Amino acid sequence: MSHRQSITAAEVVLPCTELEATLEFYIKELGFRIEAIFPADDPAVARLSGHGLTLRLERGLDSSPGLLRLSAAQLEEAQELIAPNGTRIRFEPADEMSPLPANQPGLALSQLKDEETWKRGRAGMRYRDLIPDRWGGRFIASHIRIPEGGPVSDYVHYHKVRFQIIYCYKGAVWMVYEDQGEPFLMQAGDCVLQPPEIRHRVLETVAGLEVIEIGCPALHPTFADHDMALPTGRLAPDRKFDGQQFVWHRASEAHWRPWRQSGLEARDIGIAKATNGLAGAQVIRSSQESASIRGPYRGEFQMLFLLHGTVQFGGEWLEAGSALA
Missing domain, CATH: 2.60.120.10 (Jelly Rolls)
Structure with missing residues (x-):
């Protein structure tokens, strides 16, 4: 059975141990904003949005922390950070035009x-x-x-x-x-x-x-x-x-x-x-x-x-x- 017609949203799910510290990093360092958090008395899940992505942070989830690639303007070479939850944050130059390699002519x-x-x-x-x-x-x-x-x-x-x-x-x-x-x-x-x-x-x-x-x-x-x-x-x-x-x-x-x-x-x-x-x-x-x-x-x-x-x-x-x- 296809679920295509019933899909209403999509989220990238990332695990974390300390939800508060992870939230602070994604909001202050990466510019995401919080959309939802629950339960109120002991938050374990947070939904964030930004840069065309929706992230779902789940405390205690047993899964890979993954890799998040972000395009950055005025960046000449790739840089990488590690978020508190272990997710690798890779910053790549926003211009994806392939560099023009030096010509190496030969007979083909x-x-x-x-x-x-x-x-x-x-x-x-x-x-x-x-x-x-x-x-x-x-x-x-x-x-x-x-x-x-x-x-x-x-x-x-x-x-x-x-x-x-x-x-x-x-x-x-x-x-x-x-x-x-x-x-x-x-x-x-x-x-x-x-x-x-x-x-x-x-x-x-x-x-x-x-x-x-x-x-x-x-x-x-x-x-x-x-x-x-x-x-x-x-x-x-x-x-x-x-x-x-x-x-x-x-x-x-x-x-x-x-x-x-x-x-x-x-x-x-x-x-x-x-x-x-x-x-x-x-x-x-x-x-x-x-x-x-x-x-x-x-x-x-x-x-x-x-x-x-x-x-x-x-x-x-x-x-x-x-x-x-």
């Missing part, structure tokens, strides 16, 4: 040869890691497959990142983004730039969806936003999120232009402009039977993903689905 070659390259992730998704060493934790790139189509049990959320793009390799997916109008269908060849902290939600996928996702840093927190409903009813394509603009590049409307050497042409995704030069992305194709790509690259990161055809690298022929960073 991933070829799409067999099923061993795929790992099962959440909600039936399958992941292929394109940069196993993450370049010291600075970058992450994944090839993601969602074999089954249909509605996605996603929620409005956002990422604290420096940079993040999603390229639709195969199939299609319905997406919705904060202040970017109504939900839209991202199809094969399309690409989106997800600016830092833009709220968004995946609504529905078409069977056989495959996307390439690149982000920086590799480890970054994702937060739910239960207060925002999408779509917002607003269309603000010029709005900036931490200095970046949202981009939905549509392959069907793209313009191809000559690129670098003869026999090559490219369509620009528009990410360089939207990020003020922080990053960029292009789709390159050969306008003849074969062509070569030459020239050094001086940026901090470059990744090539082979969408179609074959390419020779270091004397080895790579097929579609191969990635090189």
